[in-house]
Amino acid sequence: MIRKFDTNDRRILKFPAVRPCESVSPTILVTSLVDLCQSISNFRYKTFPTQKKISREIFRKIDILFIFFLEIRENCQKFPNSLILCLSELHFTLQKIQFLLQDFTREGSRLYILMKSQIISNQFRVLIRSIADSLDIVQLKSLGINSEVKELVELLSNQSRKSKLETDPSDEWAIERVMFMLRQFENRLEPERVSIKWVLDYLGIKCWIDCNSEVMFLENELSSIEDDEIEFSLMSDLLGFMCYCRGVIFDNEQIIRQNETRLVDGGLIRVLNPEDFRCPISLELMMDPVTISTGQTYDRVSILKWLNAGHLLCPKTGEKLSSSEFVPNSALKKLIHGFCEENGVSMSITKPEKKNPNVKCSLGYKESIRMLAQFLAGRLSYGTDEQKNKAAYEIRLLTKSSVFNRVTLIEFGNVAPLLDLLTSNNANTQENAIAALLKLAKHRKGLKAIIEEGGLMLVILVLRHGLKPESKQIAAATIFYFSSVEKYRKLIGSTREAIPGLLELVTDGTITGKKNAMAAIYGLLLYDDNHRVALESDIVPTLLNLISTVQRSDILADALSILAALADKTEGSTAILKASALNTMLGLVKSSISRAGKESCVSILLSLCRNGGARVISDVAREAGIMPPLYSVVTDGGCHGSKKARTLIGMLQQHRESSSSNFGSYAAVRKERFGNLV
Numbered sequence: 001m002i003r004k005f006d007t008n009d010r011r012i013l014k015f016p017a018v019r020p021c022e023s024v025s026p027t028i029l030v031t032s033l034v035d036l037c038q039s040i041s042n043f044r045y046k047t048f049p050t051q052k053k054i055s056r057e058i059f060r061k062i063d064i065l066f067i068f069f070l071e072i073r074e075n076c077q078k079f080p081n082s083l084i085l086c087l088s089e090l091h092f093t094l095q096k097i098q099f100l101l102q103d104f105t106r107e108g109s110r111l112y113i114l115m116k117s118q119i120i121s122n123q124f125r126v127l128i129r130s131i132a133d134s135l136d137i138v139q140l141k142s143l144g145i146n147s148e149v150k151e152l153v154e155l156l157s158n159q160s161r162k163s164k165l166e167t168d169p170s171d172e173w174a175i176e177r178v179m180f181m182l183r184q185f186e187n188r189l190e191p192e193r194v195s196i197k198w199v200l201d202y203l204g205i206k207c208w209i210d211c212n213s214e215v216m217f218l219e220n221e222l223s224s225i226e227d228d229e230i231e232f233s234l235m236s237d238l239l240g241f242m243c244y245c246r247g248v249i250f251d252n253e254q255i256i257r258q259n260e261t262r263l264v265d266g267g268l269i270r271v272l273n274p275e276d277f278r279c280p281i282s283l284e285l286m287m288d289p290v291t292i293s294t295g296q297t298y299d300r301v302s303i304l305k306w307l308n309a310g311h312l313l314c315p316k317t318g319e320k321l322s323s324s325e326f327v328p329n330s331a332l333k334k335l336i337h338g339f340c341e342e343n344g345v346s347m348s349i350t351k352p353e354k355k356n357p358n359v360k361c362s363l364g365y366k367e368s369i370r371m372l373a374q375f376l377a378g379r380l381s382y383g384t385d386e387q388k389n390k391a392a393y394e395i396r397l398l399t400k401s402s403v404f405n406r407v408t409l410i411e412f413g414n415v416a417p418l419l420d421l422l423t424s425n426n427a428n429t430q431e432n433a434i435a436a437l438l439k440l441a442k443h444r445k446g447l448k449a450i451i452e453e454g455g456l457m458l459v460i461l462v463l464r465h466g467l468k469p470e471s472k473q474i475a476a477a478t479i480f481y482f483s484s485v486e487k488y489r490k491l492i493g494s495t496r497e498a499i500p501g502l503l504e505l506v507t508d509g510t511i512t513g514k515k516n517a518m519a520a521i522y523g524l525l526l527y528d529d530n531h532r533v534a535l536e537s538d539i540v541p542t543l544l545n546l547i548s549t550v551q552r553s554d555i556l557a558d559a560l561s562i563l564a565a566l567a568d569k570t571e572g573s574t575a576i577l578k579a580s581a582l583n584t585m586l587g588l589v590k591s592s593i594s595r596a597g598k599e600s601c602v603s604i605l606l607s608l609c610r611n612g613g614a615r616v617i618s619d620v621a622r623e624a625g626i627m628p629p630l631y632s633v634v635t636d637g638g639c640h641g642s643k644k645a646r647t648l649i650g651m652l653q654q655h656r657e658s659s660s661s662n663f664g665s666y667a668a669v670r671k672e673r674f675g676n677l678v
Helices: 025-045 051-073 081-104 111-114 117-136 148-161 171-187 194-201 208-222 227-247 258-265 267-271 299-309 330-343 363-382 384-400 404-411 417-423 427-440 444-452 456-463 469-484 487-494 498-506 513-522 529-536 539-549 555-566 570-578 582-589 593-612 614-622 625-638 639-674
Strands: 288-292 295-297
Touching: 025 051, 025 081, 051 081, 051 117, 051 148, 081 117, 081 427, 111 117, 111 171, 111 194, 111 208, 111 227, 117 148, 117 171, 171 194, 171 227, 171 363, 194 227, 208 227, 227 363, 227 384, 288 299, 295 299, 363 384, 363 404, 363 417, 384 404, 384 417, 384 427, 404 427, 404 444, 417 427, 417 444, 417 456, 427 444, 427 456, 427 469, 444 456, 444 469, 444 487, 456 469, 456 487, 469 487, 469 498, 469 513, 487 498, 487 513, 487 529, 498 513, 498 529, 498 539, 513 529, 513 555, 529 539, 529 555, 529 570, 539 555, 539 570, 539 582, 555 570, 555 593, 570 593, 582 593, 582 614, 593 614, 593 625, 593 639, 614 639, 625 639
Parallel strands: none
Antiparallel strands: 288 295
């Protein structure tokens, strides 16, 4: 009976409660109410920084209802319609109370719940009165329950009707302080630290981890707001305030849980089964996962088609749907998006993009981030070693998703001191600095600032001599962003250190390091002169060795795409043929590698035939079983792959026809001269 929801599967202060169906068994209904009361009572043992008075009042009422439901389950012989209606309405109300209490205790929601105190008080007042209205439906005297229980329930009904449940005065005072500080940010005035600390202490935000949880919660909720400008402005202001607190108020706190943040950044995705991301109906990746009344999750488009076809049962469980309402599964959606980005899977979402802090942010948010950026620049330049490390890590977090944050940090001079940290002897400091610079390099102003400050050689230094494998792979990713600018490709190739360093990472790096390095190399090869530098660095033997040992299809496809780019030039084809790689390519194109890998093989073979002459064409044409895989690329490949496969097939057929014609001419001349020899 009780719907199971992950707290993070719904927007905060949204209550997708469902009334029990009319045919529900009274015994099951009462048992569900008992379980629901116990579940609500368990919240009394959790921390309530705000709404303390309301929560105590709620628990007192739930305790009486719990006794009432137990009495009904044990002693009530008959269930008149009025009682069933009463219990159904109470079940609906208690679901909403449970949702509210979940929101009270949701990780990272303390500041937001404080600012919504008035709305929450009103919501609870409505729910408490609905309890009184539900109890009025039934005649308690006719139920045959214990007289003491009956008196308690009547008292509960009377008190619920009169209950005011107003906001605590202390909460109101805290709200006024927060609003005052938000106005200070808007007016470019830095709030007093004493006032900020008072609010943080009141909410129980006592350390950097607590503050970071608030930031993450606000970022997630802010990304879900669509058309509510007032709500968006408030959430944006609160986010800026908490970012400022995380960077300034908890400045001296050591970073002790970096790995937890990395899980948020996407590391957790690696331990999930991608099959869990597929819709049970369409078997495709869920672009917009939603949870239905049975607790199962489907893609919105698929379940809508199912319902519109007249189906009333859950496709997976066969249960009857008690409601046609959907609850967006935002946590799963975020994981799917991260998985697709990490694995290069295209996501075509037809619904318009939601507003987020990357596109728009409030005035209060902007000013708080500007103050924070200035503070961090000072810490990077003049702080202790630990403060510099902490500041670099804060920038790493701030730049993770917000374009405004990146631009602001660049404008306030954070690039140069971050570059200085790349030569640090502290492995964590070096990693945080290069990671922060990577995020800044995603903006054109960041790229320009890094190059103008002489940062290219420092990034290459980390690439070749970084203190941690993570630092090296991040440096490779940074070079990839450099390679997106044409003039920087030439500059990087001329250093004579970058491409050899990337090839070292291809050989000895982690999986992510190999992928980052090959992406950077591919970008650098867009500048023709870099082909010569790459070939002189023995890129062909390095990639062929990787191809012969690698097990992952994505790594293989990346290596083949680079060889295809090299083979397009005559000197590249010559190097590949000199390395005796023709048979390797012929074997791969006939194997069960990925479509992308097979298309790259076709591209390589076509270039080798064009640049290697008739002998190469003859070797390819004589290869047994070469035509079927080429035809499969024509039919199943992409536009460019299909075109190249057709061209190669035509070239091979022309060679075979020419060879056959030459053989026929030779046979005719021989017969004319020597006759038929027996």
